[in-house]
Amino acid sequence: MTAERANPSGELRNAQEVEVNVRHHQEHDAAGNSKFGFIAFLLSESVIFLSFFAGYIVYKTTTPDWYPSGVTGLETREPFINTLVLVSSSFVIYVAERYLHDKKLWGFRLFLLVTMAMGSYFLFGQAMEWRSLPFGYQSGLFGGTFFLLTGFHGLHVLTGILLQTLMLGRSFMPGNYDNGFFGVEATSLFWHFVDVIWIVLYTLIYVWQ
Amino acid sequence: MTNISIEAPETVRGQPYPGAPDNWRRFFTFSTDHKVIGIQYIVTSFFFFLIxxxxxxxxxxxxxxxDADLVDRTVYNxxxxxxxxxxxxxxxxxxxVGLGNYLVPLMIGARDxxxxRLNAVSFWMIPVVGVLMLSSFLVPGGPSQSGWWAYPPVSLQNPTGNLINGQVLWILAVAVSGVSSIMGGVNFVTTIFRMRAPGMTWFRTPAFVWSVLAAQLIQLYGLPALTGGAVMLLLDITIGTSFFAPERGGNPVLxxxxxxxxxxxxxxxxxxPAFGIFSEVLPVHARKPLFGYRVxxxxxxxxxxxxxSVWVHHMFASATPSWMRILFMVTSMLVAIPSGIKVFGWVATIWGGKIRFTTPMLFALGGISNWLFAGITGIFLASVPIDIHVNNTYFVVGHFHYVLYGAIVMGIYAAIYHWFPKMTGRMYYEGLGKLHFALTYLGTxxxxxxxxxxxLMGLPRRVASYDLEFAYWNVIASIGGFxxxxxxxxxxxxxVSSWIRGEKVGNNPWRAYGLxxxxxxxxxxxxxxELPIVVSGPYGYGRSRPLVGNIPNPGLTEFPESLTQQKS
Known part of the structure; x- marks a missing residue:
């Protein structure tokens, strides 16, 4: 067979350079793939919230009797403290991640624990607020959307705390985070995501009354 | 002719799974090989196709x-x-998803x-969806009767009063299918963005891969909205919220x-993906590069x-304000432009080509012709006045079945025949394939x-009985259905028989140009x-350029006549 390869020298050399770069990229960057995939997943997940937000806006602007009888609005003071706690926990988990990056495991554990405590405080505050409310999820569209949005977000906060617990546990396995820590990065990204969603949610439900 | 040998090197590797079908058991295991998963997807879904x-x-x-005489009206619903x-x-x-699973890693030169593992989990959710969906026949009250779109308030009816009713099972099935699709979407998008072989730039990536990417991006941004709606519907049915229940102040149109x-x-x-299949099959069987590949x-x-931004054209009759109707009429008609570009590209591809009417080629050409017809009736339906006239009639049913059966199922058949020798190493029987095509095209x-x-005469969809004046068309449609x-x-x-006893035809029976x-x-x-290093774009028919730089690879030879005239 007359193996005629078009411009063998030039194209092949080019190709080999490309190969060295890309193969390295492809076969040793599984964590990069995971990160890319996780971000794609989070973007997709955010559309669920976006559709809930869109539904909330439509309901709020078109419903004649928005508040159930006896309700005039939502208390904003305690939810605001809650918001501050949740948003600042995003910075705390970032510090934890930096500690892990510098291979300082105890700093990582400490700040991760603080994040978990702040997340738990948020959930506790949410539960307290739910208990004190004079309406339920069957109280018209206002009650339904309120519990849908806060409940669905609360589930995400709970998931975030569970993920953090998992990461904390894994830090006690010897050498677990020596070769990269995609799990921690994903947990952290997820936590930031949950925070950003909450800021939009807080604006929609509590600020816009 | 100084053409290059097209035979792929016969590599002998210590592989755990030699070829099919002597090792059919692996298709019943939790395999993480994308080729096994692809065939699992295809075979499982074909089983549901028969159901x-x-x-x-x-x-x-x-x-x-x-008259409604064969089955009860509720059964019909x-x-x-x-x-x-x-x-x-x-x-x-x-x-x-199965075809994409099988083909995308091969086409982009990736190992998987x-x-x-996520891929395998996505697949094994499909049988779960099937069990959930079909088990609704066994619960009191039977399956959901609200159509595949489950509009409230119809879907909120729960005559049996049970928590586990047909509608709830339907929502759960759709939810599991949604999770599977999202995981699949993440997987495909990551694979296509990050796993392409060295040298495979975006415009060296086959059109099928582009189309799978485009489709999976839609899954990622669109499916969550349905999930959101389904969650609210489920809460309405199970715990009595009022999102979509009009009698409780809800808004069913949302x-x-x-x-x-x-x-x-x-x-x-x-x-x-069906478009992608047409774009792959036509160049091989017409021996010409895909016309306007980049476009x-x-x-x-x-x-x-x-x-x-087209969805409201399904709701022209749902008390939609007229500014919205006009806006979405225009956006819906815009879809005709990229679709039209593709059809022109396909026609120009086969124009003057050495066309071989093999079964995959026949299915591809048949699919394109049906797509053209479905696209034209689609323009009818995007137009507000016509849509309001034919809303909820059999005109709509005819239109989308032309899309789904005429174009998409034909494309799927084309793909299965075209890549059958790839998947099995054996050739299907051409005579049976042509018979299959004739029956399918005529039946469609x-x-x-x-x-x-x-x-157009006014026969409404979703009815078990109708006026005598519609009998003529219905009888013909029923004969076609059988x-x-x-x-x-x-x-x-x-x-089945080709997979077991078909003629072994080597690695590249179509003399096709592709990774x-x-x-x-x-x-x-x-x-x-060895991972291929891509040095030129796809569809290099008649160009005598190698596709990859580091392993012996196809130039192009004449398409052997013997393959089109097989003994069956």
Whole structure:
């Protein structure tokens, strides 16, 4: 067979350079793939919230009797403290991640624990607020959307705390985070995501009354 | 002619799984090999295709006479609901995911998908969806009767009062299918973005891969909206919230927005891979490069973008304000531009080519002709005055069956025949394939063409009985429906017998130009002995340029006549 390869020298050399770069990229960057995939997943997940937000806006602007009888609005003071706690926990988990990056495991554990405590405080505050409310999820569209949005977000906060617990546990396995820590990065990204969603949610439900 | 040998190197590797079918058991294991998963998807969904087809034939049997006599009206409602749901969630989506699963890593020169285990989990959710969906026949009250779109307030009715009723099972099935699709979407998008072989730039990536990417991007941005709507519907049914319940102050039209925001783009999730298949099959069997490859590739992404803003055309009759109608009429008609670009590209591809009428080529050409027809009736339906006239009639049913059966199922068949030698290393029987094509094409026209005049005359969809004046068209459609049922028999016979005893035809029987044909047929685990380094674009027919730089690879030789005239 007359193996005629078009411009063998030039194209092949080019190709080999490309190969060295890309193969390295492809076969040793599984964590990069995971990160890319996780971000794609989070973007997709955010559309669920976006559709809930869109539904909330439509309901709020078109419903004649928005508040159930006896309700005039939502208390904003305690939810605001809650918001501050949740948003600042995003910075705390970032510090934890930096500690892990510098291979300082105890700093990582400490700040991760603080994040978990702040997340738990948020959930506790949410539960307290739910208990004190004079309406339920069957109280018209206002009650339904309120519990849908806060409940669905609360589930995400709970998931975030569970993920953090998992990461904390894994830090006690010897050498677990020596070769990269995609799990921690994903947990952290997820936590930031949950925070950003909450800021939009807080604006929609509590600020816009 | 100084053409290069086209035979892929016969590599002998210590592979755990030699070729099919001597090792058929691996298809029943939790395998993470994308090729095994692909075939698992295809075979499983074909099984559900037969179930969904059985439902439709019972319905066509009912409609052969004007009276509701074969099945009870409630049974008929359950049948059309289950027919639509099974065909979409358990056949068309998964079979295309299966083809994508099998082909995308091979076509981009990757060893597997980006997340092989996630891939396997996505597949094993499909049987769960099937069990949930079909088990609703066993609960009191039977399956959901609200159609595949489950509009409230119909879907909020719960006459039995049970928590586990047909509608709830339907929502759960759709939710599991949604989780599977999202995981699949993440997997495909990551694979296509990050796992392409060295040197495979975007405009060296085959059109099929582009179309799968475009389709999976729609899954990622669209499906969550349906999930949101389904969660709210489920809460309305189970715990008594009032999102969509009008008697409790809810807004049922909002559900329609959530539903169609995903479910219209979902049509493109299904039709884009079929477009990709046409773009792959035509150049091989016409021996010409794909005409306007870059434009065809980019038009897939254009469809993804436009499809996000067309959904309200399903709701022209849902008290939609007129400014919205006009806006969405225009955006819906815009979809005709990228689709038209593709059709022109395909026609120009085969123009002056050395066309070989093999079975995959016939199915591809048949699919394109049906797509053209479906696209034209689609323009009718996007136009507000016509849509209001034919809303909820058989005209709509005829239109979308031309899309789904005429174009998409034909594309799927084309793909299965075209890549059958790739998947098995054996050739199918050409005679049976041609018989299958003739029955399918005739059956499609007989079943779905009469629905258009019947719909224009005013025959409403989803009814078990009708006025005598519609009997003529309905009888023809029923005969066509049974013909379509019959048409699967030569296909099944062909696939089973060819897989077991078909002629062994080597690695690249079509003399096709593409990475997937560079490796052995069936491909080994991890696909390539050595990762290919791509040095030129796809569809290099008649150009005598190597495709990859580091392994012996195809130039092009004449297409052997013997392959088109096989003894069967």
């Amino acid at each position: 969904g087809g059985t439902f439709s034939m019972i319905m066509r049997g009912e409609l052969i006479t004007p 359950a049948l059309f609901t289950m027919h639509g749901s099974v065909m979409l969630f358990l056949w068309t989506f998964p079979v295309l 998908m980006a997340f092989p 559900y329609q927005h959530f539903f169609w925001f995903y479910s219209h783009p979902a049509v493109y999730v299904m039709v884009l 065809i590739a980019a038009s897939s992404i254009l469809i993804t973008v436009v499809s996000g 026209a007989l079943t779905f063409l009469p629905m258009h005049p019947a719909g 013909l379509l049922g019959l048409s699967t028999l030569p296909f099944i016979l062909n696939m 997937e044909w560079l490796t052995s047929s069936p491909p080994t685990v991890e696909n390539f002995e």
